[in-house]
Each structure stands twice: as structure tokens, then as C-alpha cells.
Amino acid sequence: LDDGPDFHYGQFPNGFFWSVATSAYQIEGGWNEDGKGMSIWDTFSHVPGRIEDGTTGDMACDSYHKYKEDVQMIKALGVKHYRFSLSWARILPFGIGIEPNAKGIEYYSNLINELIANGIQPAVTLYHWDLPQSLEDRGGWLNESIIVPAFANYARTCYKAFGDRVKFWITLNEPFITANAGYGRGKKAPGLTGEGDLVYIAGHNLLKAHAQAYRIYQREFQSTQKGFVGITLNIVYKEPLNPDNPLDVEAAERAMQFDMGWFANPIYGDGDYPEVMKKQVAMKSQQQGLYQSRLPEFTDAEKKNIKGTSDFFGLNTYTTRRVEHFVQPFDKPSFSRDQDVREQTDPSWPRSGSPWLLAYPEGMRGLLNWVKNHYGMVPIYVTENGISDRNGTLEDYHRIYYYKFYLNNILKAINMDGVRVIGYTAWSLMDNYEWEKGYLERFGLYHVDFTDPSRPRTPKASAKYYAEIIANNGFPSPTS
Numbered sequence: 001l002d003d004g005p006d007f008h009y010g011q012f013p014n015g016f017f018w019s020v021a022t023s024a025y026q027i028e029g030g031w032n033e034d035g036k037g038m039s040i041w042d043t044f045s046h047v048p049g050r051i052e053d054g055t056t057g058d059m060a061c062d063s064y065h066k067y068k069e070d071v072q073m074i075k076a077l078g079v080k081h082y083r084f085s086l087s088w089a090r091i092l093p094f095g096i097g098i099e100p101n102a103k104g105i106e107y108y109s110n111l112i113n114e115l116i117a118n119g120i121q122p123a124v125t126l127y128h129w130d131l132p133q134s135l136e137d138r139g140g141w142l143n144e145s146i147i148v149p150a151f152a153n154y155a156r157t158c159y160k161a162f163g164d165r166v167k168f169w170i171t172l173n174e175p176f177i178t179a180n181a182g183y184g185r186g187k188k189a190p191g192l193t194g195e196g197d198l199v200y201i202a203g204h205n206l207l208k209a210h211a212q213a214y215r216i217y218q219r220e221f222q223s224t225q226k227g228f229v230g231i232t233l234n235i236v237y238k239e240p241l242n243p244d245n246p247l248d249v250e251a252a253e254r255a256m257q258f259d260m261g262w263f264a265n266p267i268y269g270d271g272d273y274p275e276v277m278k279k280q281v282a283m284k285s286q287q288q289g290l291y292q293s294r295l296p297e298f299t300d301a302e303k304k305n306i307k308g309t310s311d312f313f314g315l316n317t318y319t320t321r322r323v324e325h326f327v328q329p330f331d332k333p334s335f336s337r338d339q340d341v342r343e344q345t346d347p348s349w350p351r352s353g354s355p356w357l358l359a360y361p362e363g364m365r366g367l368l369n370w371v372k373n374h375y376g377m378v379p380i381y382v383t384e385n386g387i388s389d390r391n392g393t394l395e396d397y398h399r400i401y402y403y404k405f406y407l408n409n410i411l412k413a414i415n416m417d418g419v420r421v422i423g424y425t426a427w428s429l430m431d432n433y434e435w436e437k438g439y440l441e442r443f444g445l446y447h448v449d450f451t452d453p454s455r456p457r458t459p460k461a462s463a464k465y466y467a468e469i470i471a472n473n474g475f476p477s478p479t480s
């Protein structure tokens, strides 16, 4: 764990938002308690064969009952923010309706009060993938006329109930994953497969729903509550496989535009999908003999409504891929083949407990510069970053390595490249339900024993290390 010759000593800006994150379905449990409705993850995890270890989030970390203990763990880290998400179906059991479930409101209200009493500000995600099942029964994210007003109503309900105390809102966590894994590849709930078409329709409606939620805050709550509202996008950073080959350079940029620009360009750019994405999907659709592109279009009014709907750039990132130009067949249409790229990883990058996640800290600096170069000085808030293992060891030096060098590259981006980064969030506070992987992949700063019904938590070495970085607000030079 030597610093190495390229290590950058220094501090993060004053007031930097140190944070740690979880999400509702991954930690709460209490899946059918106190009037909560079913979500698509309750449904999905109960279908045999969907989850690698056959488990569910029925109890998860039991944070529905243990939130006070969670708050003490958060406090011990010294973070300023705690990023968690609300279960839509706990608040509105059927997804719609004006009158929220009082017990659901009470749970989150208690959590928020407990955080504030301990000097921690809540950073609240409205939607981290657990759609009320009754909305999915009506088409979910594919049905614009149901989902857009339903999300708007849900957002308003939350601003009303919690906005006096919550000043930091994230509308959607990773719409890319909802669209791509939920409605494209079918790996996550609701498990539909529409790799070439449904994926784009879901993305379209996610963008519209997000924009409505932002506009409602702006019109009805901003003047009294004075908070910030944004969105969180995820990205696997792309570097060209051969940087001397202009085709690979273009391919890496194209892949970034599909994965990040898909949502970022409408919101932080000109209000529309990236040109290269429109061009590629139209070309592939035409080659297939379709009468129109599989990528939907926004009207001018819709573009105007979406553009500018985020007060910060929420960024989740874990890893990098090397990308080369590769012409894909048009007769098997899919989001990934629409891009005409092929990806690989570098054999020298350390692996983790997740097959997709390899540690490449320099990628973080490249990514932050990419965001700055494309969207200007919008304040970037890293809303998730971290690494997994499978054994849950308390001596997690690989995690210390990961946080140390990812954070050092963020510091380089701030101090040496002039990128505007306002906060950093470790994923995750504790080991939790890793979606279709069940409890196999552990990302926690705290270990959770899932074989014990009382779900005991134990700090790992990384928890102490993260607290130390936060206490120093960075990396003081060992010689000064």
C-alpha cells in the first residue's frame, strides 16, 4: 500500500460532501410490514432461479428495525451526508394515490430525524429500482401515460413529507440500469427482454419522469424548502484500446455517448439524445428494414422541459473498459450492438468479488475530465464508488487500496485538472443485498452476518481508513 511516486498529497475543497450510501431494497427488509405494497424486487427475488444464491431481500440487513444502529455506524465514519433511498411502495403501496401510508412516512421521518440529531444530512434518492408492482402490472416504465404522472405524484408526496428536513434529492438512481438491465437484458426486475427496443422506450420515459419531478420541485417547493435536486447516472468509463487508432478513439467516445450521453445529453447538454446515438440507432433500424428508428424522439417542448433539470451531476462509477471499433450485426438488434464497439479489460487490473468490477484508479480521473469536457463546470457529486469481495473479510486491504487510489485520482482531477467535484460517496455503508447476486458480493465498510437473525454489523479495516481520510479531508503530506 505504498503511496508510490505519482501520489498526490493535498486536501479536498472546504465543505466537501463526504458521504456513504445504501438503498432501500438492499438493506431494509420489512418487505410486507406496516402496509407496504409489493415492489417489482419483492416479486422478482421470489421467482426461483432469478437470484444467484436463491435469496431475497425480505429481511436484508433489517434496517427497517435497526436504523438507529445504522446512524451510529454512519456517525462513526464522520460523513456529512447519508445517501439512502425511499421505498415507493412503502410510501404509496399501489404507486398512486394522494394519501400516503402513514407508517411508511413515519419510518423515513424517524430515520431523517435520527440522522439530523446526529449531525448527518440526508441525501435522499426517490427511486433506486424498486417500482411498486401494481405500476409494473400497468406497464411500468414502458407506459408513459401511467408512469410519468405516477412518479410526479410520488415525488411531490416526498417533497411535502420530508422536504422541510431533506435538502438534497436524487430523482433516479442509474436510469441506464433500470432501462438496460430491467427492460433490455432482463437480468434485473422486472426481468423483461427488449434489448433493441424496450430499453430505449424505458429510457425515454425515465427521462420524462425525472424532468417532471425536477420541475415540480422548482415550481412548488424551491422557494420555501431551498434544496437541491439532481439525478445520478452510472458509467463504466471507456478508454480506446489503441489510442493511436482514430477508429478506436471514436469507438470509445461513441460508447461513452451511448452509456452516459443517453441521459446526460438531454439533461446537461442540448436537451436531446447525442447525435452519434441518433445516427447509429437510425442506421441499424434502417438496415433491419424498420419504418422508423428504435430510438424514440423528443418534441421541441419536451427537450426544453428536460434540459437543465439537475442541480448537480450525480455520478456512480466503479470500473473501466478498453474499447475498440467493431462492426456489429444489425439482424440481432440490441443496445450494445447498436454501438459498433467491442470491450475488454486489462489483465493487470486487480479483480474483485464482482466479475464486472476491476480496479483501475486512473480511470476515475479520466472520467471526471470527460464529464468536464462535455458538460462544463456543472458540480460533480460522486454518489457511488467502491469495491466488492466474496469472503467479507474484516482485513479488507484491497478495499483500502481501492478507496485510497480512487480518491487520490479525484483529488488530482480537482487540484491539477480543475474539475469541479463537490462530494464523494462510498458504496456501501454495509454488506447488503446485491440484487441478482443475492448476498454473494459484499461492498460494505461494515460487515453484516446474514446467518444471524439479529444481523450484527462489524466495522472492517476500510471503515477506519475511510474515517481517517475524512478526518484529514484528504491526504496530508507525510513530510509536512
Ligand code: GBH
Binding pocket: 023, 026, 173, 174, 177, 234, 316, 355, 356, 384, 427, 434, 443
Ligand atoms: C450500483 O450499480 C447500484 O446503484 C447499487 O445498488 C449496487 O449495489 C452497486 O452498484 C454495486 O453493484 O457486466 O453484465 O455483470 C452499478 C451498476 C452494476 C453496472 C453491474 C454494471 C455489471 C453488468 N453496475 N453491472 S455485467
